[in-house]
Amino acid sequence: MNQAIRIASFYKPNRWDAAALLLIIAVLSLSVEGLHDLHVPLASVSTPITLSPSALPGYALRSVTRMLLAMVASLLFTFTYATLAAKSRHAERLLIPILDILQSVPVLGFLSFTVTFFLHLFPGPMGAECAAIFAIFTSQAWNMAFSFYQSLKTIPVDLQEASRAFRFSGWQRFWQLEVPYAMPGLVWNMMISMSGGWFFVVASEAITVGSQTIQLPGIGAYVAEAIVQRNVHAVLWALAAMALVIAAYDQLLFRPLIAWSEKFRFEQTASGIGAPRSWVLTLLQRTRLLSHAFEPLGRALYNLSHLRFPLRTPPVKPHPVLAQLGDKAWSACVIAGLFYGAWRLEVYVAMNLTWPDITQALLLGLATLGRVIVLIALASLIWVPIGVLIGLNARLARIVQPLAQAVAAFPANLLFPVAVMGIARFDANPDIWLSPLMILGTQWYILFNVIAGAANIPGDFREVAGNFHLRGWQWWRTLALPGIFSAYVTGALAASGGAWNASIVAEWVRWGDASYSAHGLGAYIAGATEAGDYPRIVLGIAVMSLYVTIFNRLLWSKLYSFAQRRFAMGE
């Protein structure tokens, strides 16, 4: 039951964070400028979508394929970027802050850029497909890379020494030590990424950036078309299809992979309790025919990973003076790059934006921030007690936990039309009633983390609570809340990050011709995207990244280290 979502825990923030944020925003604005200079009119890529339910399986397949391709790209990114960061001290100092900031940049805000960029690269459907896949990639890759990086940094010294003493080549060490050691964390993050990814699959299949409309065959486009046509039945069909896809994904991919990755877990204790099981994995492992069918592939992979590529092993330490010179040169390069980026950004902002623009974005950001805080508080009030009660009941937890994980994968944006219909019917205030949509999909992170946390409270403590008759508020204060605190922070962090991201689609929704919007930074970015107003998209993204980063630093990371210090229950 120890399936708390293992998010990359915080590394110590430093001045490189600010550098990374600046660099990312500068690159965004520069790329916009570059694209703008091309002045090439782009054709829309819009495949007609039929709302017949019989077309849905085909669409679902296309969506799933996009998701899997993005996952392959994310894995490649993880293996290269994280490895470089873990093995090169110079690269590490820049790459890790960048990764950390990228985690807080609203992925949906990226869409407009990726679409423009890829359509310039490959005009036509190919470019649109690439843009969609890239968007999904940006929602998956960062936490995977972070997890892999952290695993590489925490490989036990004795295993490293053993692999060196037995003279593994760099390539062998990567595949036989580093990847297996990182496997449980990586697989878990892959699965969390894919769960989160469905949201972006849906969002990236039908988008409008200025005059360009992208519509790719898939479930997301199907729903978008249903919204335009106000077809309630089609929406319901899509929901059903998505539910089936998620169930299949959960049973055929998520569970087997998690169960399989348990074998790489490092703790050398034999405990059969709580190890995830998967009937699919058991079937695969027991079926002769299947294992024979896959043997050549397995064989080839095995041989590849055992090749003795003389990949560079870390050299003997360089001369200290040289190393110091290298350090200085590297710092100088980075600082020069920063100044250049800052200068170009300054020019770009001066040309396109005014102070009122910036103040407006900051104020709207405050509105969204308020929403996120209120929603997290509300979701916590609801799910913490429920999660604790479920987690303390082992049988119930075994049933609910996988369900909560599967529900978390369901793309909440598919449910938006339902909410919009309600708002239209009752003429409700969008500023209030659109808000819950932001947390619709991410509240489950709080639930299943709290369940895992409660299930992990040691039996001794629960017996002490019973023996000394702790009841009511005292029971919560001394046992339950400290017991789940770490897990809760992890879940709430994920939920709040997701909520920021979702605000871009949740604060501005439509049903047919009618659209409803709340005042907030999400609606601001969505509006700018629809208008193709790049300077304001950049501004919106920059402000949102800033808010998320500061929020993380001031609240979550403090809570997290506090939890680690005070409420670690192991010893």
Added chain:
Amino acid sequence: MLEPLVLDARHVSRSFVKPSGAKLSVLDDVSLTLNKAEIVGLLGRSGCGKSTLLRIVAGLMAPSSGEVEYRGARVSGPAEGIAMVFQTFALFPWLTVLQNVEVGLEALGLPETERRKRALAAIDLIGLDGFESAYPRELSGGMRQRVGFARAIVVHPSVLLMDEPFSALDVLTAETLRTDFLDLWSEGQLPISSVLMVTHNIEEAVLMCDRILIFSSNPGRIASEIVVSLPHPRNRLDPRFRALVDDIYTGMTAKTPARGNARELFPGTGISMALPRVSTNLLSGMMEAVAGEPYKGRADMPPLAATLQMEINDIFPIAEVLQLLRFAELAEGDITLTDIGKRFAGAALDERKRLFALHLLTYVPLAGHIRRILDERPSHQAPFERFKEELEDTMSAELAEQTLRAIISWSRYAEVFSYDENTHSFNLENPA
């Protein structure tokens, strides 16, 4: 009889440069040779640099100065023909026993049939038959370490390095593994020519080694060398065996003069003396044990260690803290309580606390220093970091942390000052 030289380490030193620029020496000018067909032991307490030396010999670490020659060639990285057995086993948890044993052969690029043949032979030799398909997590500690041995000998190394290979095992299992290893070694069944092993267990060293190099700490140096010429199998009860064990204890306490000069006990001087974390329960317990029957205030260390079931890593820090506090004296392998020490052993809790407080503030300079600063400040508070930074001028961050934690626990017991974990500060408040 002069056996050919297999390994030759000359004037090996290793030091770390701290961020402040100060140099911490871990290993200072150590030379050793390893001949064919001998087992050499590196014996010393934790932190004496013996494991560092082993890693330098293995090519896992580079010496700051000096060099290691193996079969006439300089070691500059992990060399073929040197295999290692780890204290923590270091088995790959995702590989089966067979795969773990094959690991070293695979890395050498041997063909699969050859690999399998040699691995099965090693598994057979080391007594792991039937466990080939098990994963390490399914095995007991003893079986895991057998896999560690099989993995090392399967590559037919000429030098086998062992880093406290039995210290993570329980007493019975460790003894079984030692005897099995020695039997195979004496019968010449192991495809190894020599063994270099690190240990902190005196009896283990006398039981297994042909030569023992005794390390002194801070910085690590070879203090003496003892040749063990008893024939295998050796008997722990043999008077000659006991005499050797006694000699080694005497050698390890002889370095500290009878007057108990603190400078020789712990690295550093004055307030920057690095202290071990020893709980006051252990200190009181040791004084009671020595004061009671049959020792009556003076105990021979080997039998005392045996009765208390302690190894040198456990017993020496306690004894040395007692010496620092002037509750006991160490000499010639004996620990003798001072008059105050005897009084402490017989006293009730309040009197004990009073004596402890007095000696702590008088003989532990750092404790006196902290108390003085707290007295001087109007707020009677001082942050942890202040003292930690002061200590870090002369010692590593971990050592500074350890030293302050030791002071905190002693001063809490003595009630001379207290410490608030939430604000990370020392103060004079006493929640009475």
